[in-house]
Amino acid sequence: MMKTTIQEQDGNVVAILEGSLDTAAARETEEIMSPLNDVEGKDIIIDCTGLEYISSAGLRIFLGILQSAEDKGEHVYIRNINDNVRYIFDITGFSNIFEFI
Secondary structure (H helix, E strand, O other): OEEEEEEEEOOEEEEEEEEEEOHHHHHHHHHHHHHHHHOOOOOEEEEEEEEEEEOHHHHHHHHHHHHHHHHOOOOEEEEOOOHHHHHHHHHHOHHHOOEEO
8 A cells, every 4th residue: 555645845845655666556656746747946855754665666756756857957855765665776776866865
């Protein structure tokens, strides 16, 4: 089960992810997170406090958001990532393209 909440915090747009972002949850999560592709003038923070797992489909969603933001000169930050999810970012090379706070 995956839960995604998008809200504004301190002038940034924050996506709060809870659960397992696996292939089965990716389509719905991508739809919920699609407004992040239209953010302008604000940084995007993806809060992974409650994210237990991310699949390649989930990483693809993150990458799409990053590319859209960079095209507009915005930043995407990953916040509160656990060791298991961080490991997936490390082995896929995503640790080198995202900024962590």
